[in-house]
Amino acid sequence: MWGRLWPLFLSFLTATAVPGPSLRRPSRELDATPRMTIPYEELSRTRHFKGQAQNYSTLLLEESSARLLVGARGALFSLNARDIGDGAHKESCHLVPQTMVKDKGTGVSTSAHSFPRLQIRWEASPEMQSKCHQKGKNNQTECFNHVRFLQRLNTTHFYACGTHAFQPLCAAIDAEAFTLPTSFEEGKEKCPYDPARGFTGLVIDGGLYTATRYEFRSIPDIRRSRHPHALRTEEAPMHWLNDAEFVFSVLVRESEASAVGDDDKVYYFFTERATDEVPNSFAQSRNSHRVARVARVCKGDLGGKKILQKKWTSFLKARLICHIPQYEMLRAVCSLDADASARTHFYAAFTLTTQWKTLEASAICRYDLAEVQAVFAGPYMEYQDGARRWGRYEGGVPEPRPGSCITDSLRTRGYNSSQDLPSLVLDFVKLHPLMARPVVPTRGRPLLLKRNVRYTHLTGTPVTTPAGPTYDLLFLGTVDGWIHKAVVLGSGMHIIEETQVFEEPQSVENLVISPMQHSLYVGAPSGVIQLPLSSCPRYRSCYDCILARDPYCGWDPSTHACTVFSRSQGSRTALIQDMERGNRGCEGNRDTGPPPPLKTRSVLRGDDVLLPCDQPSNLARALWLLNGSMGLSDGQHGYRVGVDGLLVTDIQPEHSGNYGCYAEENGLRTLLASYSLTVRPATPAPAPQAPAMPGAQLAPDVRLLYVLAIAALGGLCLILASSLLYVACLQGGRRGRRRKYSLGRAGRAGGSAVQLQTVSGQCPGEEDEGDDGEGPGGLEGGCLQIIPGEGAPAPPPPPPPPPPAELTNGLVALPSRLRRMNGNSYVLLRQSNNGVPAGPCSFAEELSRILEKRKHTQLVEHLDESSV
Structure with missing residues (x-):
């Protein structure tokens, strides 16, 4: 029992040890509700793109040229960012240059900047796919060329990398012609083998910064390639990264307007096994839980001269906490204002799960760059060999501070690069990559908690409102193809709407915002969707417009409509908007919408x-x-x-x-x-009235005709009755000579008699029958039997009844031969083995007998209408 409660107790201690407000929130707040729900059928102003490929997971937006580059499985696409569903579809095969493309609509040859739709087929050869399959990989999903990396390399080329059936390749793509080169680069040091492996990469000043598990059985690594000083993380005497899965990376320009001459830094977000909380042994660490991390390196890092050669000298990592430390998994991260370090902040999406799987929810937390910097400036952790645990380092810290970038102060002291750092500093960095304090979210708690939702990706953009304040607008993609649009307010996050962007449930794998095109691009396995950033015309009244609290929308009293705010508008304060409270501004406005009829x-x-x-x-x-x-x-x-x-x-x-x-x-x-x-009032139904005699209103001649017709019908009935009486007497005289109606020879051994009897008919029991089994009615006790003749052997006995089965309401199933009665007279089929009726023939008694004998028979859902 104590072993089960220990993780909860530890999480409680960790939460209480973190400074700031409590990380726990009431359970009632675990179900934030989107204000509007827009199903797929109600989507408007959307654009769709789907080529002859799958897994459109890599997106690169170029605002200056209005191009959206898409990396998929076995293909690359260049789309018109204004309308991804528009443009001529032309394939540009690799190895074949193409500088001019003929537009499908006009027939005029234009350059690539005129927004044609271009495609590059980049697939793995059948030989490569066969080798991949021989390695035990799935030839339906894995043994293809999945494009995982797509970035602008320079002014003339893009840089792309693909898994290439577990033999990664990279290529520099001509941006103008959008074609592949004649030769490719080895991708083992730049791209993961596995298309499902976590990966992140950036091109910074021509250098390639990537983080993943590169080789087939290698450990995770953060590397810099295509650079004069290629670097990677340390592996001995301890791994700086422990089974890491990378989620996101971003360059923060901390050198811009820095008073101390600081360097730019690259931040990495990932999850890894918690080696700082359990002994570093394989038997225990393989069962340990995973934790969220943030790491950083300096862009100007050149590695060490003797120690940490070709290794990072500025690598540091810290714990990232959102809500419940032991039960959260980092899923996605985005950054805002990365070009201005003073305002840079991050939003991270976590999935919350418990040990007993009783709760699954998602949390969104915000982290300011200043808080992350403060953690990296704090105390370190060290691995204690005696206790076989990580613990807080209490010794002295050498100078210059280990893990810091080269600044103006260090340059005045003769440290112009990381290769000038003392060996004591490099040895300390090698053994102390982990910081002691965790990075806690802004305000000490999540901004949003959502039950029964798993976020897979998020992105955001700052929006300046007509009144002046700027709010962060986030778009969150779910695992089943929904987009949650949320705004960050002083009281937390408000989900403006949830939109179903795919008819078939599928995971949202990428999100890109274009403020210039006022569009959101969604990448998924089946294609790419373009959505508008706002749907202001959806709100028909002033109240509805301000209740939405969409930073893009405001009520315009002059046009009596909810319109999209544009910076080009002359008066920014003309639109009515109330972001924080969401209920003020329309008091004196009559635009409350037309009253309902x-x-x-x-x-x-x-x-x-x-x-x-x-x-x-x-x-x-x-x-x-x-x-x-x-x-x-x-x-x-x-x-x-x-x-x-x-x-x-x-x-x-x-x-x-x-x-x-x-x-x-x-x-x-x-x-x-x-x-x-x-x-x-409910009026009673009128009493039935006797129909009026038609003869009272007819002429005397017509009455005579009616009387004659009635007399003729009476005579005909008398003749028919006499005939029936004669036939009955004739049958009585033939008793004893022919007892049964048979086909062939009656009384054949093994024959069985099929008995037909109406539901309402009454047949006497066996005690009233004579030796021949004949009742008073003559015809086998009023029942007709058809006895098989010599032509066919006796049929096999029926199969045993199926095992007992209960209906959903708890009643035992009725026999399959019974039919629902709708006021008609039904016929009951009964079979006896010796040609003698099996018992009472009344409907009630027969029903009771069948229920008692076959009460475990299954009820047939789809009845055969042709059966009797």
Whole structure:
């Protein structure tokens, strides 16, 4: 028991040891609700792109040329960023230059800057795929060329890398012609083998900064290649990275306007095994949990001269905490304002899971760069061999400070590069890569917690509102193909809307924002989707516009519409917007939308009626008023308030009146539907009246014709009755001579008699029958039997009944031969083995017998309509 409770106890101690507000929040806050839900059928102004490829997971946006580059499985695409579904589709095969492309619509040859749609086929050869499959890899998913890296290399070329069936290759692509070169570069040091392996990469000043598990069985690594000084992380005497899965990397220009001459830094976000909390042995570390990390290196790092040669001398890493340290997994990270280090901050998406899988949720946390820098300036951890654990280092720290970049102060002391650092400093860096204090989120808690959602990717952009303040707008992709649009407010995060962007559930693998095109690009396995950053016309009234709290949207009193804010507008304060409170600004405005039409309902007393009322906002509460004043509550006087309207049961005269349905949200009340309900008394059904004799209104001659017709019909009935009586007497005289109707010879051994009997018919029991099995009615006790003749052997016995099965309501299944009765007379088929009726033939007795004998027979769902 203590072993099970220890992880929770440890998480509690870790949470309480972190400075700042408590990291735990009430459980009721674990279900943030998006205000609007937009299903796939209601999408508008979207653009789709799907080529002859799969896994469109790598996106690169070039705002200056309005191009969107897409890396997929076996292909590269260049799309028009203004409309990814537009443009001529031309394939540009590798090894064949193509500088001019003919537009499909106009037929005019244009350059690549005129936004044609270009494609490069870059697939692994069949030989490479066969070798990949021989290595035990999946030839349906893994043994292809998955493009994992796509960045601008210089003014003339892009740089792309692909897995190439577990033999990675890289290539410099001509940006103008969009073609592959005649030769490729080895990608083992730059791209992962496995297409599912975590990977991140950047091109910085011509150098390639990547982080992944490169080779087939190598350990994870952060490397710099295509640079005069290639560097990587240390592997001995301890690994700086322990089974790391990389999520994100970003360059922060900390040298810009730096007072101390600091260097630019590259930050990496990843998860790894928690070697700082368990002994560093394989038997225990393989079962340890994973933790989130942030690491950094200096862009100007050249490695050591004697110690840490071709290794990073500035590598440091720290713990990243969001909510529950022991049960969170880092999924995605984005950075905002990375060009201005003073305002740089990060947003990270975590998945929260518990040891018993009782709770799965997602959390969004924000981290300011200043807080990350403070952690890297703090105390270090060291690995204690005696305790076989990581512990806080309490000794002296050499100078210059290990892991720091070269600054103006160090240059004045003769340290012009990392190769000038003393051996004592490099030895310390080698053994102390981990910082003691964790990086905690801003405000000490998550900005958002969402139950039953797994975020896979996120991106954001700052938006300046008409009133002046700037808010961060985030887009969060889920594992099942939804996009959550959220804004960061002073009170936390507000989810403006959730949008289903793919009809078939699939994971969102990449998100890119284009403020210039006012678009969001979504990469997924099946294709790329282009969405507008805002849907302001969706809000029809002033109240609806400000309740959305979309930083792009504001109510324009002059046009009486919710419009998109543009910086080119002359008056920035003309639009009505209330981001923080979301309910002020429309008090004196009459643009509350047209009142809903009054609908009338007339219902009989004692009936039920549903008054529909659709709530467009998930955050609104339905409020029903009777005659403008009386509030209706659920379960009161026959009223049932639901999400789709008001249900009134067993209507009485006091239910008559005017009903109003209101949406009550954030202190505002909006009328959505109005009804006038009238209750009419239930009138009894009129008594049936005898039909009037037609002869009373006919002429005497016509009456005579009716009398003659009736007399003729009476005579015909008398003749028919006499004939039936004669036949009955004739059958009585032939008793004993022919007892049964048979086909062939009756009484054949092993024969069986099939008995037909109506449900309502009555047959006497065996005690009333004679030696021949004949009842008083003559025809086998009133039942017709068809006895097989000599032509065919006896059929095999029926199979045993199936095992007992219970219906969902707990009742034992009825026999399959029974049919639902709809007022018609049905025929019951019964079979006996000796030609004698098996027992009572009444429907009630036969039903009881069958239920007792075969009460475990399965109920057939789809009945054969041709059976009797």
